[in-house]
Amino acid sequence: MRNPKESINQQSASSDQLLAFMQYLRGKKIPVSPADTLDAIEAAELLGYSDRALLKNGLAATLAKSSHELKTFESAFDEYFKLAANTSAAKALVNNEEPQATPNPGVSPSQENMPPENAPDPLEGLRGNALFDSLESQDESALSVAIETAAAEVRVEDISLFTQRGQYVRKMLDALGDEALRAAAIEFEQSDPAAFEAVQALREQLRERVRDRVERAYLIHASAQTEDLLDESLSKLKLGNIDHSQMARFKRLMERMARKLAARHGRRRRRYRRGKLHVGETVRKSVATDGIPFHPRWRKIERKRPQIMAICDVSGSVAAYAKFLLMFIYALQDVLPRTRSFAFSAALGEVSDLFDTLPVEEAIERVNLKYGGATDYGRALNDFSELALAEVNHATTLIILGDARNNQADPRLDLLAEMKARAKQVIWLNPESTRMWGTGDSEMLKVRQHCHVAKECNNLNQLARIIDQLLSERR
């Protein structure tokens, strides 16, 4: 039998870990509510902490709410416990306060390098310093214990920003007693270059370990906040300025926003409007009231989803924005299934097929290749009229993305006016800021008169807001 008190201690230590893990999951965008936390702890205690695979299954059942979250959960679980494994092994040593003597028989590297002759060893003065000794003899367990103690002393788990790492490394080094080694190093720098090198090498090792420890703490405790910060700034960044290195993160962010919108509006779509009287149902209901129809029942009419036609300028100046608009719309296919897309710079063509058959990114590449060039709105609108105007009806929303800079040519506003008359609404999205509208060759001030909505749209937040409004509108 184990000492019950001990097992309780162990249990609470484990549930502490579990709580830290939940924090980590929230950072990975898996929403974990307090109730979920309680369930997870209960499940974990039931299943025990010893069998990792079992624990993973149990926690997955209580914490991951969809197959999408399940994937994130599984990778997060593996990552977290890999990170935590090192830390907790050391922690266990600290708690027991009896580090097992590491079998590190006699020959430590520094001893090997010792000069064989009996010259007075300049490092002798440092011997007896616990930190120096454990560094010199490479005593892993003693070092781990020292580092964990220092970590607890400076509360390294409070780290919240990436840039604080240096500061915490310094604090921990101070707590470890690096000061004495530094003083010795300064002393040797002039008098004994060899000894200086030796001490510096050991200090570098120590610094390396400490940095490692701080980074682990950062990953476990703070990366979530930093991620939020990055996401937030990215969603406000001009789409044209997003560079290649940020694309992966940006795509994740966009997919998340699209999922959110789809979930919100997917549901609202299913609500019904009152239609014709449902005679059978009404009569059945009226049985309760002796045949008097107190509760009329109605046939249900499913509300139609808006049909979207997106017309995108893919000429150099706005190509990047068109790309993001199309990516966003196609990420929303669940709620916007009948989207058709057209691309133009001078000539205009339908590109829906490309998006149906190819992955979005590849399709966009193709579109740019095929229709890129100098802009001519007049010709593009003309092409559109011939191609698809007949299919524009009161259910169609036209989204036109472009800067309305037409190189002084005739923008054919008459065609735009006709489109406005036929369509449910015409939305013009301009990546330029409102201040720039109408300057130079911009026709935007004239164009906006022929649109229901004309908006500046150059970052993800604005884009999401516009699509959100579009989906919330009632017919």
Next chain:
Amino acid sequence: MPNTDYPSLGEINAIQTAFEGAGYICTTRIATVVKLAAALEKPVLIEGPPGVGKTELAKTCATVVNRPLVRLQCYEGLDESKALYEWKYGKQLLYTQLLKEQLGEILEGAKGLSESMNRLHQFGDVFYSEAFLEPRPLLKAMESDSGGVLLIDEIDKADFEFESLLLEVLSDFQVSIPELGTISAQSKPLVFLTSNDTRDLSDALKRRCLHLHIPFPSVELEARIVASRVPDLSQSLTDQLVRFVHAIRSLDLKKAPAISETIDWAKSLVLLHAKDLDGSLVLDTLNVLLKYEEDIKIAEGQLPKLMATTTV
């Protein structure tokens, strides 16, 4: 705090063996979730592609714990009068007609309206009592005194409003009837909800459930499943067949064949006394496996490649 109601669901190994005995091969993940469901008294939300055995899991569970299975099939327009309870209106009407004379006797000699009313009040709400209550699946599951298994099938087909209706049942195992009060479960049933993921369920519903995602099984697992369901099929043919199905699933199909289709196919091969999986046999029976003409065309085009995967 092991649940005493369902002693057979205590240990994971025991669950696996018991389920296997009932003809359901389950992974450790499935067994773990079943154990948690029994111990934590929480409903299980099972998601996964159609035909991987979501409904079967609940049925098998009922067999294993030897309790009745109450099944509620969801569909658009399902409401409380079909899921929870309904008053027996016809019976109420009939009884009022029959009891008219009794009423006359009771009211005899009463002076004025208020005295008559008072007399009537003495009899309480006779017409809104349990005798006139028609229990529907959810209420039936609550009323069973030895627990049981409640299967709410294809919850994603029901309306959003219906989910809210379920919340009380799922979290507190009780049903509120305005005229009668709250009816709580005598013994808490094991609840399984299945979803084909055609839409997102509400967070409130998800929060109350344990989650189990059943994917298509691995080759080994599926071979075991087929062997347990269709024992007449030879070992080598089972292996060939399962490998073929796995190859087909990797094609871009409208509907990939699920375990139930694999089993159907295995059964038809037994009926045909097949010894070996060859091209013409596959062509003749492909319609058991694939349910769409386009899919069959695609598979036919890839047949030589698919057949190659069946030989080790």
